[in-house]
Amino acid sequence: MCNAPSPWSRLRGLEPMSLCDWPGRVCAVLFLGGCDLRCPTCHNFHLAWYSQDDPCLSRIHILEILARNAPWLDGLVVTGGEAALSADLPEWLAELHARLSLPIKLDTNGMHPAVLERCLALRTVNLVAVDIKGPWDKYPLLTGNRVSAHQARASLHQTFKLAEHYPDRFLFRTTLVPSLSPEDIQAMSMLPPSGHTLHTQPYRPFQGRHHKEKAC
Template sequence: MHSFGHHAWSHVRGIERLSLCDWPGHAAAVLFTGGCNLRCPTCHNAEMAWAPGRLPALDRGEVLGLLSRRAKWLDGITVTGGEPTLVPGLMDLLTDLADLGLPVKLDTNGMRPGVVRSLLAAGLVRTFAVDVKGPYAKYPALTGDGVDAATARTNLEAIFRMAAQAPGAFYFRTTRVPMLQDEDMDTIRGLLPAGFTLVEQKYVAPQRRTDAQTDSQARQLPGDLVPGTYRPGHIQGAQGQRHQGSHPLQAAGA
């Protein structure tokens, strides 16, 4: 394996052994990668996204062994974050997962369409779950100034073009955070390629450690990573809603 493959595993900071609601219609294990290129103030994975260094990396061999032992009970694996498309050597990590014989869903905010395009072409991801935060004009506020409206539009339009060409490989979702009104949800639906239905996720306010940082408090890390930590457990999809629970290494037990 390329050395980047092992480096990619150093970004895996949490695992959920079984989720029945993360990938609709699938019993899935969930891997969490640390770091994000956005600073959404409503993030349920704030600690994982903003300070991945606070969490120990999970051991590649132990995780693959766990997934291999549980494969007969699983329909797939979700890779989420944070933002997985930031991980160096992500393709090698996904190749490791493909060797288990299970399909992979990848959660993304869509801000790195070039990575999504490469993964789609390689056939390493069965489904991309893309979080559309809101109308383009609201992206700066919704993402803690993590991305401007014009950049969000450019990136998402590239994703939408891919989805139009490979409709079975994508679905789109939006968490109805307090900033979004009915007309905003209508605007988002209008952005999607023909034939796609927006999955609307209910917003639940995050329960966050008192020392968790948001927005302008967050210190930018090299490689567009934003400092935080994470605790496993979720409601609907990692990028949208996740509760905080046990330590990730505890979650990785057999």
């Protein structure tokens, strides 16, 4: 269920320039606090689980920075945490798009297809990057028991249907965490819908790096 507060009240971080969050583009990155999952390998766990400990960023200040930098940016990335926890994410993205005229990429765990569907219908996102955690039967292990195999399959199948409808707007990826076997990775490669590839990225153990100091 998507019942988190508005994205403005979840905003905890801004990276004014990133070269690695949207391949081929110079982007700004906005970080929204809060996540419904508890992945044991999460690198952004403070942002995802304890964001209430940090102050919310000023809406006016963030819009000023983004508007000033927009002329030399190629895009805006919205990540978390899990951005799609907020039911009004589509309207929030529409506001950003209207103010900045920048393409928007949204990172998501794929568990909130109804919010994604509205984002796509409103044409507020240019690319949705979906993390597939593992084969269905390993979802409880990989998400801190927040998602059952049945829930994972149901949510991601809805997400895959959206990808079939908007084939140019989706990217599927997975992080090769230690609990995934070669057989798991082989099985996962068959999950995305026709025409899509599952992109893999290496797992790097957490070494205390803050979410605004990303390695790439």
